[in-house]
Amino acid sequence: AQSVTQPDIHITVSEGASLELRCNYSYGATPYLFWYVQSPGQGLQLLLKYFSGDTLVQGIKGFEAEFKRSQSSFNLRKPSVHWSDAAEYFCALQAAGNKLTFGGGTRVLVKP
């Protein structure tokens, strides 16, 4: 069975600083991987996805993620965070059968 782990429940970062959110997965084959962002009381917005090919993927809002097969990781990064990046971030895996398996989420707080 597949699983996704986001080791950091909360992260606090200063505005303008860099951000990295960790995501580790467990799956027997190459998964399809996604990062979603959820603002308070809102739905989920897709930031980026990895299906195959280039292991560094670019997304919206200045985010990027790197797929590392050897480490079973798909970490999300942003060079310089803005106050509007405060939200909860979910890493997700799509294995056979279409359903998404989500990590527990990382809540990001941005200090002025």
Add this chain to the structure above:
Amino acid sequence: NAGVMQNPRHLVRRRGQEARLRCSPMKGHSHVYWYRQLPEEGLKFMVYLQKENIIDESGMPKERFSAEFPKEGPSILRIQQVVRGDSAAYFCASSLIREAYEQYFGPGTRLTVT
């Protein structure tokens, strides 16, 4: 192109009542998924439907919960005889094709059982 629409956005039900949650997928999308987000928990898959077919209901509670996606109209998630533990945010997502394609999420329905 309108996104995934869910209604109502907020729903309050007393214990024992029925809750009906509606989801209209993005235009052209024929695959619908329901997920539940319990307080302080992540999102969990409930059910995957195509028009008139339930493809995977492995995440649905065995009792009181049902889902449908008729030929015409929105997908419906129905919860009979609601209990306090059903209080959660219920999200619908849709996709264009089966695999290797992103799922687009609606804004969710926040169910409160009093």
